[in-house]
Amino acid sequence: MSALVLLSVLGVVLLYLGLFSGRGILAPVGILGLLAALVLFAADWHLESTLFGGLVIFDTYARSFSLVLVVVTVLLFLFGMDYYAKVRENVAEHYALMVFSLVGGVLICSFTNLVMLFLGIEILSIPLYILAGGKRDSFRSGEAAFKYFLQGAFASGFLLMGLALIYGATASFDLAAIEAWSAVTANGGNMLFLLGLFLTLAGLAFKVAAVPFHFWSPDVYEGAPTLITAFMSTVVKTAAFAAFYRFIANIQLPGAVENMLVVMTLFTLFLGNIVALRQTQFKRLMAYSSIAHTGFLLLAFLGTDGRTPDVLFYYLGTYALATVGLFIVLTLAKRAALGDENIRIFRGLFRRDPWIAIAAMLMLLSLAGIPLTAGFVAKYRVFVLGIANGFIWTTLFAVLMALVGIYYYILVIREAFTPQDQESKELAVAPINWLVISLCGAGVVALGVWPGLLRI
Amino acid sequence: MILASLRRKLSANVAGGLATALIAGSFVASVLLFMGFDPTSGGRTVKLLDWIDVGGMQIPLALRIDALSLTMMLIVTGIGSLIHLYSIGYMHDDERAPTFFAQLNLFSFAMLMLVMGSNFLITFIGWEGVGLCSYLLIGFWYKTPEYNYAARKAFVMNRIGDVGVVLAMVLLFQRFGTLEYASIMDMASGVNDPLLIAATLFLFIGATGKSAQIPLFTWLPDAMAGPTPVSALIHAATMVTAGIFLTVRSSVLFELAPFTKDIILWIGTATALLAASIGLFQNDIKKVLAYSTVSQLGYMFVALGLGSYSAAMFHVTTHAFFKALLFLGAGSVIHALGGEQDIRKMGGLKGHIKITYFTFLVGTAAIAGLPLLSGFFSKDLILAFAFQRSPVIFGLLLFGALLTTFYMFRLLFLVFYGTYRGKAHPHESPLTMTIPLMVLAVLSVVGGLLNLPHLFGGHEPMKHYLETAAAGIGYEHLELSALTEIILMGITTTLVGFVIYVAYGRFVKTTTLEGEEATMPVFKRLIAQRWRIDELYRALFEKPYAWLSTNLLAVAEKKVMVPLMNGVGDAAIRVGDVVRRVQTGNASFHLLAMLCGLILFLVITLMSN
Amino acid sequence: MEQGIITAIRTVPLDHYVLLSFLLFSIGVAGVVFRRNTIIILMCVELMLNSVNLLLTAFSAYHSDPRAQVFVFFIMLVAAAEVTVGLSILVMMKRNVDSVDVNQLNRLKG
Amino acid sequence: MIAALLLLIPCISALALVILRPAQARPIALVSTLASLAVVVFAWISYTGGMVLHYDLDWMNAWGLRFVVGYDGVGLLMLILTAVVFPFIIGAGYGQQHDRPAIFNGLLLFTQTFLFGVFLAQNALLFYIFYELTLIPVFFVLLYWGGENRRNITVRFFIYTLLGGLSLLFGLVYLLIQSGGNGDFTALQALNIPGGTQVWLFWILFLAFAIKLPIFPFHSWQPETYYMAPLQGTMVLGAVMLKMGLFGVYKIVFPIVPLGVEHWQSTVILLALIGAVYAGIIAFRQSDFKRLVAFSSLSHVGVLCAGLFAWNTYGISGSLYQAFAHAILVVGMLYLVGAMQERVGSTDMNAMGGLKSSMPRLAALFLLVLVNAVALPLTQSFVGEWLMFAGLWQVDGWLTLLAVSTIVLGAVYMLYAYQRVMLGPDRANQQLPDATTRDHLYLVPLIAVTLILGVHPGPILELVDAPVLQLLSSLSVN
Structure with missing residues (x-):
């Protein structure tokens, strides 16, 4: 698959560019490269191409998710043009590492072999450990990087153990073979398989920040540079979910594991939403909100339904859109507030810049799941799936938690639409940021009104 | 119809004249209707338009012309005209007179609606309408907080009664599927259903509100806060009789619910006595009349409770005459004294305001039931019915009648006899005020002829007239021998004469004034404080x-x-x-x-x- | 893989390999969780990975399937990369707080 | 065509106002609402009965969401209500000073759009979407233009209302699954859900409307929200938005979970009436005019809801009819609140009293609005209340007694309020202006509507009659 090669090369090129020329052309080159990859992904849409001797297969599912990953990365690069404007060091490395991470993301969207799953996850993660510590002189950034790394490696261990056990039970790393095996073998009969499945899911749950494997996410979201936080909560999350679903989609899950997933869903929904209630740091709030959204997405996993990938795709795509926009707005507000990240900094946003405020409002409403935004359609579909698959009470709980979720988003909106107490600095909005924010804001509404636009 | 013209709001200075002309016009129209009406036809219904028509409920906006409604129309428009005329003089100096007349006309409209409605709901329009007008007129002088309080009290107490009416209507509708009087009465005859007891009880609750019976009577004395013509028209002659009217209207139902009738009887008796006792020691000229009204209404309910609907209506009519007369007379006195209402500060007015004195005397005599005056016939009819039922009730009512006589003559004597105790210079009222007085005095004298009993050579014309409209009247039978009746009348008349003598001795010869409440003996103080019921x-x-x-x-x-x-x-x-x-x-x-x-x-x- | 070695491996029952690697894994986990020195924690992570390697090799032998051994190489590669990044982060940490005690890192919370 | 116009006229005007922010925002908004009114009147005239379907477009058919709009008699009544009331709501802005009037009026027009949507929707999920959307502009109206402590109260209101909304969504999704993915009302109404399920599903669905109305004990958001909201916001909330609750019960709860309704009927009626009496009693000592209106509205709504749940022809028609009357009443009362606030400077009744001397005309207008509030016969409210009482009696006599007692309570607090505002001795140095032309232009039409429909309720009752009969007969068949 040429797109994969192109992306890898792009990363290397960016690194070299960093050595030789100014920072100015990094983002444009990166964007160009990504767009080229986009074209390559989109070409031969219906062709299923395999790679690496069948370790990877680019089917519609993989192509769709890859497209979203690349598009979101493009948006982030656009944002990066302004974000890195004043940074002197290591900009090229940042871009390059993001591209590398993206490659990992693409790989786990398309894996057909557990080896590739593991490799993909590591390719995705290792650059992130570095990126999280991107602000080298910032204590918080360092702490974030360390915590992320430590917990990531820890979780990798479990994941690996799980993979090894699955292999031990099924004698294969190949997904199709495992699926076939699981279909034949009686559910839960094989302890090794059960344990392996359990540990693998735990490892994957770590990546999507499901409770109780979520501990890294608030700290890392808060400590990492905003751009990287945005990258993590969009690209990484999307890829991780794509992998998660790809893994369990066709495996006959033993009832016990399914129960565990239900409990995990409930825990995740509960903790993400409830703890977010009292967050005052916007990035932390977004971290918990991200955990909460993980809960909703997990709900879509429960049971098997042909519509799940579509729902997942739509949910993650629109979630990424809203999140990217919001992190850009945060950056703008943060600059005006001299680095503060408390949600107070949004106060008076509507007076300072009505358009940005309205776009932010739309994105927040989308995250909250209010009708006519994409978030509503996404949540609605999740609920439909939940009930259709028979998880009525879990869905009811999710609905209740959606209400809790609305509360903290509304608090941010409230800040934006309350006149500020004292004059704070004007919002300086670079045209490129304005463009991206507008795109995201308009996007969540457009996708909410025409949900058919975003589907696998 | 005649109603449309009544709705017109009046704003000009000639409002009074116009209003009077309008109501007089409707009086003429009523008379014409009366003349052209053939009682044997039973009555006719005039449908104006569909009002409520939904899912099987059809309630048209329709009017019913029959003997009962015509009688009431004549009373309302007739006395209404006189009082309008009177008001021109009485309200002469008030800057808001146009508003006053507008509200008075609105009241007449509502009252006519009440009596002419062909079904319960139309009656209820008027029922609530008169309540509203009563509220407005009691609180006419809105700057005084007490008056506003009185107005609200009146409205709210009426509303409590209205709850009963609404429930009764709902119940009747549920039972009969219609609210038309004619249909219900047709369907109801012969029905034996506990539901009817409930319905009639609810109706009676409504009646206690509107007609100031126990327990909802306390608003009426307070309602005297309004201008005196209002007191005369609304709180004496017309509105308060709405309860009696409604009961007579549904007499068929009440006939089927003897239990309710008993309750009415006892409440009527109790009210009559209670109010009469309170009247004994009141010092406000209008309050005395107000309690007397409550007491007389009690008599009417006694009549209803006895199943003697014609007697009740008869008393309604005569009471309308003499009580309007008394109130207008009182108004004239107040007018003469520049707003003074305390009888302790009056006295000896006989010489100053002769017409008023004379007419007031006639009214007092009528209410006391002096022979051959209108009150004599109507009250004695009720007493006769009571005697037929039980001597005890007769005795109680007779006692009440004596109390009435006593306090009315007390009032008369204290106001007009003796020496003048006030400061203002009394002057006779203008002609617009005295003409109504004189007309009403004549009516009070001859009103008895309307239903002259057989004993006096009459044929009880009113009873027979009303019988065509209120079937319940057909059930009543007075089966006392002529001798018994004569004896009863004799007893009554003698005792009344004696009481007048006592009153004369007490208030003309010695002019006994009531002192401060604090100095009274306990029991008397309790009565003077109106049994402390308000408290x-x-x-x-x-x-x-x-x-x-x-x-x-x-x-x-x-x-x-x-x-x-x-x-x-x-x-x-x-x-x-x-x-x-x-x-x-x-x-x-x-x-x-x-x-x-x-x-x-x-x-x-x-x-x- | 040579048949002889496979035979040698198979002289020990599979369960024992599994138990052993579980044990090693658990030691690694316990070390990661309870030790405070970051370097030791990193070593314990390595221990976890290596226990998996052991397990995979055993399975490979029992399944007569070389693919697991390839995977083992991948794991070693990734472990190396991870440690590289890990140590560099460690250096950054040392520079920032002048300590390698994990408990020093607790500013981000709540 | 009508549906499209109804959705587009306010929506486009609103967008124009928000984006272009013209100086003359209010007249534009007024013209827009009048245009909507004209369309609705046209729809009314050309309505011949039955269900009028306008559009049937694909939106997310696979997920049960279709864009189906149309109306039956009841829907039309609600459209009329919305269309009639909104010009008044916009018009009430002429005594108010607003920051950013263009956006304010734009938001109001958005609300109108969504309200039309709610009353037009024939697909349950479309209904839900519009139902929730109405909240958004109102949220901002309250948040940005509200009074003291608006930040907390607005959020509380929003969350509380959404609690019901999400519960409704859950219920609808559940139903959707039962019907095999068809979310149209016709499909959902055809479902035969087992009685045991209906018993809990009833509350899942009804909760939304119970909070929206609100009935006791879900009402505690209401008084403070009404008080804090800007005048026009309160009007929107009280006059139109709560009618969505009634409409929802009629459209969703009754036909879909009839057994549930049967099971809970007396409970709901009892709660509603307890609330009616409760609010009626509280209103008596309320010294703030606006809060008084809030509590009186609460009391009225209790009776409305009880009437609806009488679940027979009279109850439902009466309740729907009364919904109209109540809308007119609320707008009238609140306008008076505004008028007094303009003159006296606050809504505290302790600062008023004796105002009749300086403003007899306004006092008279007040009185005329008030007679509707106490449901005097020949006003609109009486017709509705009478029908509701008649309907309730068929359910239970004691409950009727409770319901009827509210007419006494209403008289008590309304007259007391009138007295405290208008009557009593003159206050010194109060030379306040009497009713202006604007006041007359505003209140006289409202009063006229009240009286005309009080004497001649036929046209409205006709609209309601057939659909209600149809609903009830279809239920008795099942």
Whole structure:
């Protein structure tokens, strides 16, 4: 698959560019490269191409998710043009590492072999450990990087153990073979398989920040540079979910594991939403909100339904859109507030810049799941799936938690639409940021009104 | 119809004249209708338009012309015209006279609606309408807080009664599927249904509100806050008789519910006595008349309770004459004294305002039931019916009648005899005020002819006339021998004469004035303080209600409901605060927590395997 | 793989390999969770990975399937990369707080 | 065509106002609402009965969401209500000073759009979407232009209302699954859900409307929200938005979970009436005019809801009819609140009293609005209340007694309020202007509507009659 090669090369090129020329052309080159990859992904849409001797297969599912990953990365690069404007060091490395991470993301969207799953996850993660510590002189950034790394490696261990056990039970790393095996073998009969499945899911749950494997996410979201936080909560999350679903989609899950997933869903929904209630740091709030959204997405996993990938795709795509926009707005507000990240900094946003405020409002409403935004359609579909698959009470709980979720988003909106107490600095909005924010804001509404636009 | 013209609002200075002309016009129209009406036809219904028509409920906006409504129309428009005329003089100096006349006309409209309605709901329009007008007119002088209070009290008490009427209507509709009087009365005859008892009781509750019976009578004395013509028209002659009218209208139903009739009888008796006793020591000229009204209404209800509907209507008519007369006379006195209402500050007015004196005398005599005056016939008819039922009731009523005689003559004597005790210079009222007085005086004298009993060579024309409209009248039978009747009349008349003598001795010869309440003996003080019923109601209802209102808000709403709502949210936030502590920030702890979670999930998985 | 070695491996029952690697894994986990020195924690992570390697090799032998051994190489590669990044982060940490105690890192919380 | 116009006229005007922010925002908004009114009147005239379907477009058919709009008699009544009331709501802005009037009026027009949507929707999920959307502009109206403590109260209101909304969503999704993915009302109404399920599903669905109305004990958001909201916001909330609750019960709860309704009927009626009496009693000692209106509205709504749940022809028609009357009443009362606030400077009744001397005309207008509030015969409210009482009686006599007692409570607090505002001795140095032309232009039409429909309720009752009969007969068949 040429797109994969192109992306890898792009990363290397960016690194070299960093050595030789100014920072100015990094983002444009990166964007160009990504767009080229986009074209390559989109070409031969219906062709299923395999790679690496069948370790990877680019089917519609993989192509769709890859497209979203690349598009979101493009948006982030656009944002990066302004974000890195004043940074002197290591900009090229940042871009390059993001591209590398993206490659990992693409790989786990398309894996057909557990080896590739593991490799993909590591390719995705290792650059992130570095990126999280991107602000080298910032204590918080360092702490974030360390915590992320430590917990990531820890979780990798479990994941690996799980993979090894699955292999031990099924004698294969190949997904199709495992699926076939699981279909034949009686559910839960094989302890090794059960344990392996359990540990693998735990490892994957770590990546999507499901409770109780979520501990890294608030700290890392808060400590990492905003751009990287945005990258993590969009690209990484999307890829991780794509992998998660790809893994369990066709495996006959033993009832016990399914129960565990239900409990995990409930825990995740509960903790993400409830703890977010009292967050005052916007990035932390977004971290918990991200955990909460993980809960909703997990709900879509429960049971098997042909519509799940579509729902997942739509949910993650629109979630990424809203999140990217919001992190850009945060950056703008943060600059005006001299680095503060408390949600107070949004106060008076509507007076300072009505358009940005309205776009932010739309994105927040989308995250909250209010009708006519994409978030509503996404949540609605999740609920439909939940009930259709028979998880009525879990869905009811999710609905209740959606209400809790609305509360903290509304608090941010409230800040934006309350006149500020004292004059704070004007919002300086670079045209490129304005463009991206507008795109995201308009996007969540457009996708909410025409949900058919975003589907696998 | 005649009603349309009545609705017109009046604004010009000639409002009074115009209003009077209008109501007089409707009086003429009523008379014409009366002349052209053939009682044997039973009555006819004029449908104006469909009002409520939904899902099987058809209630047209229709009027019914029959003997009963015509009688009431004549009373309302006739006395109404006189009082309008009177008001021109009385309200001469008030800058808001046009408003006054507009409201008075609105009242006439509502009252006519009440009596002419062809079904309960139309009657109810008028029923509530007169309530509203009563509210407006009592509170006409809106700057005085007490008057506003009185107005509200009147409206609210009426409203309580209205609840009864609404329930009765709902019940009747449920039972009969219609609210048309004619249909219900047709269908009801012969029906034996406990529902009817309930319905009639509810109707009676409505009647106690409107017609000021126990327990809802306290508003009427307070209603004297309004201008005197209002007191005469609304609170003496017309509106308060609405309850009697409604009962007569549904006489068929009441005939089928003897239990209700008994209740009416006893409440009527009790009201008659209670109000009469209170009248004994009142010092406000209008209050005396007000309690007398309540008492007389009690007599009417006694008549209803005895099943003697024609007697009740007869008394309604005569009472309208003499009580309007008395009120207008009182108004004339007040007018003469420039607003003074305390009889202790009057006296000896006989010489100053002769016409008023003379007409007032006629009115007093009529209400006391001096022979051959209108009150004599109507009251004695009721007494006769009472005697037929039970001598005890007769005795009680007779006692009430004597009390009436006593306080009325007390009033007469204190106001017009003796020496003048006030300061203002009394002057006779203008012609617009005295003409109505004279007309009413004549009516009070000859009103008895309307229903002259057989004993005096009459044929009870009114009874036979009304019988065509209110079938219940057909059930009443007075089966006393002529001798018994004569004896009863004799007893009554003798005792009345004696009481007048006593009153004369007490108030003309010696002019006994009531002192301060504090100096009275306990029992007398209790009566003078109106049995402290107002205070009782205030303590029983008003204060607890206000307390409840304050505390429901302060406690139930603010301490329970709102905290309950907020509590759920706060609880969620507090839980969030607790759960949040798990995120200690300590990397090792995070790892440990992850591990514990993992083990927990493992246990869950293995347990459910 | 040579048949002889496979035979040699198979002289020990599979369960024992599994138990052993579980044990090693658990030691690694315990070390990660309870030790405070970051370097030791990193070593314990390596221990976890290596226990998996052991397990995979055993499975490989029992399944007569070389693919698992390839995977083992991948794991070693990734472990190396991870440690590289990990150590560099460690250096950054040392520079920032002048300590390698994990408990020093607790500013981000709540 | 009508549906499209109704959705587009306010929506486009609103967008124009928000984006272009013209100086003359209010007249534009007024013209827009009048245009909507004209369309609705046209629809009314050309309505011949039955269900009028306008559009049937694909939106997310696979997920049960179709864009189906149309109306039956009841829907039309609600459209009329919305269309009639909104010009008044916009018009009430002429005594108010607003920051950013263009956006304010734009938001109001958005609300109108969504309200039309709610009343037009024939697909349950479309209904839900519009139902929730109405909240958004109102949220901002309250948040940005509200009074003291608006930040907390607005959020509380929003969350509380959404609690019901999400519960409704859950219920609808559940139903959707039962019907095999068809979310049209016709499909959902055809479902035969087992009685046991209906018993809990009833509350899942009804909760939304119970909070929206609100009935006791879900009402505690209401008084403070009404008080804090800007005048026009309160009007929107009280006059139109709560009618969505009634409409929802009629459209969703009754036909879909009839057994549930049967099971809970007396409970709901009892709660509603307890609330009616409760609010009626509290209103008596309320010294703030606006809060008084809030509590009186609460009391009225209790009776409305009880009437609806009488679940027979009279009860439902009466309740729907009364919904109209109540809308007119609320707008009238609140306008008076505004008028007094303009003159006296606050809504505290302790600062008023004796105002009749300086403003006799306004006092007269007040009185005319008030007679509707106490449901005097020949006003609109009486017709509705009478029908509701008649309907309730068929359910239970004692409950009827409770319901009827509210007419006494209403008289008590309304007259007391009138007295405290208008009557009593003159206050010194109060030379306040009497009713202006604007006041007359505003209140006289409202009063006229009240009286005309009080004497001749036929046209409205006709609209309601057939659909209600149809609903009830279809239920008795099942």
